[in-house]
Amino acid sequence: MSVSAPPEEVLDVLRRQDPQIADVLLGEARRQAETLQLIAAENFTSPAVLATLGSPLANKYAEGYPGARHHGGCEYADAAERIAVERATALFGADHANLQPHSGSSAVLAAYAALLRPGDTVLAMGLEHGGHLTHGSPANFSGRWFDFVPYGVDAETGLIDYEQVAALARHHRPTAIVCGSISYPRHPDYALFRAVADEVGAYLIADAAHPIGLVAGGAAPNPVPYADVVCATTHKVLRGPRGGMLLCRAELAERVDRAVFPFTQGGAQMHTIAAKAVALGEASTPAFTAYAHRVVEHARVLAAALAAEGFALTTGGTDTHLITADPAPLGVDGRTARARLSAAGLVLDTCALPYGDGRGIRLGTAAVTTQGMGAPEMAGIAALFTAALRDEPEETARVRAEVRQLTSSFPPYGR
Numbered sequence: 001m002s003v004s005a006p007p008e009e010v011l012d013v014l015r016r017q018d019p020q021i022a023d024v025l026l027g028e029a030r031r032q033a034e035t036l037q038l039i040a041a042e043n044f045t046s047p048a049v050l051a052t053l054g055s056p057l058a059n060k061y062a063e064g065y066p067g068a069r070h071h072g073g074c075e076y077a078d079a080a081e082r083i084a085v086e087r088a089t090a091l092f093g094a095d096h097a098n099l100q101p102h103s104g105s106s107a108v109l110a111a112y113a114a115l116l117r118p119g120d121t122v123l124a125m126g127l128e129h130g131g132h133l134t135h136g137s138p139a140n141f142s143g144r145w146f147d148f149v150p151y152g153v154d155a156e157t158g159l160i161d162y163e164q165v166a167a168l169a170r171h172h173r174p175t176a177i178v179c180g181s182i183s184y185p186r187h188p189d190y191a192l193f194r195a196v197a198d199e200v201g202a203y204l205i206a207d208a209a210h211p212i213g214l215v216a217g218g219a220a221p222n223p224v225p226y227a228d229v230v231c232a233t234t235h236k237v238l239r240g241p242r243g244g245m246l247l248c249r250a251e252l253a254e255r256v257d258r259a260v261f262p263f264t265q266g267g268a269q270m271h272t273i274a275a276k277a278v279a280l281g282e283a284s285t286p287a288f289t290a291y292a293h294r295v296v297e298h299a300r301v302l303a304a305a306l307a308a309e310g311f312a313l314t315t316g317g318t319d320t321h322l323i324t325a326d327p328a329p330l331g332v333d334g335r336t337a338r339a340r341l342s343a344a345g346l347v348l349d350t351c352a353l354p355y356g357d358g359r360g361i362r363l364g365t366a367a368v369t370t371q372g373m374g375a376p377e378m379a380g381i382a383a384l385f386t387a388a389l390r391d392e393p394e395e396t397a398r399v400r401a402e403v404r405q406l407t408s409s410f411p412p413y414g415r
């Protein structure tokens with residue numbers, strides 16, 4: 001990538017009018033450029049995606065769908081959404097796509113609205129085992145409005161306990177089964193989930209928010225042939241604007257569309273939908289296929305290097321962009337680790353540990369791979385982790401300097 005972002009001209013306008021917010025944007029751009037973005041759900045969108053987000057389509061009201069809007073002047077909005085839908089259906093082999101969900105959570109809400117009634121029973125991964133808030137958290141609409149039954153991972157292997165999934169499905173006869181996770185580093189067995197759902201007459205909802213970008217690049221199995229509805233985000237490995245997406249079979253298209261608008265959302269965000277189209281165009285290229293495979297290769301290298309440094313990896317490794325680990329063998333818990341790593345310029349998340357006492361750490365390789373880093377850099381990053389966790393001021397300063405040097409060699413938006 002060869003232009004700076006946000007574009008200098010845009011910043012100049014803002015600087016003159018609102019220096020306070022201009023400083024915030026510049027500070028954030030600098031933070032992203034000078035620290036390592038290892039949050040598994042984050043990435044760097046292309047300058048083309050950023051430009052589309054900042055375009056006049058942001059001004060347009062477009063409730064409804066192409067050809068059937070509640071507002072005038074929608075010819076370009078319609079064109080943008082039609083292109084986005086065509087690119088998504090072609091890329092993922094789906095009959096139908098809805099690009100309007102404002103976020104991954106909105107996509108899940110719409111999937112439930114399309115298939116369920118309040119009070120229905122839903123089988124999903126428990127939150128302590130890697131489920132998302134929308135998979136039955138009592139703090140979320142899902143836990144309030146549906147009766148969630150949690151399944152989990154095996155205590156020894158960390159892998160999904162499919163015998164438990166089948167046993168719970170037979171016992172509870174759920175209306176829907178949800179597969180997908182915020183922290184599972186392996187591929188769900190979609191065929192097996194489909195077989196269990198068929199046996200008990202349940203819908204299968206795949207929440208592929210994390211791996212959908214790997215699916216786009218052929219680096220992870222595609223849930224589309226197995227799930228009734230696939231929920232996704234567009235801003236994680238897929239590298240588009242922040243937002244959600246739904247994919248489904250033709251028979252469910254109308255129910256899914258009506259579940260998004262008018263049931264759970266109002267006007268579509270047309271600048272975001274156009275930016276989703278740009279990202280889907282990028283994701284359809286051989287360059288993106290190579291990127292997706294590199295992301296997984298880098299996660300494997302980083303995971304192996306972290307294991308060598310003493311981290312206890314969940315499931316012993318990864319097949320995806322995502323790594324979860326317990327730092328306890330290095331004498332710290334997840335929260336302490338996140339704070340010490342952050343102080344050294346290594347930005348990542350904590351995560352629940354299904355069977356541990358404390359929390360673990362969760363990280364991914366999507367953003368650093370977009371920056372152009374390779375396998376040698378991944379091995380180097382693992383060594384920086386151990387140094388930063390020692391909590392010695394000189395070591396923290398040394399790691400920070402090494403992170404600066406590394407990021408200046410791989411600037412996210414060129415120079």
Ligand SMILES: *Cc1c(COP(=O)(O)O)cnc(C)c1O
Binds near residue numbers: 102104105106108
């Ligand atoms: C990220 C994620 C979501 C939610 O996406 P938001 O855009 O943050 O609402 C939902 N489900 C899973 C499994 C996720 O990983």
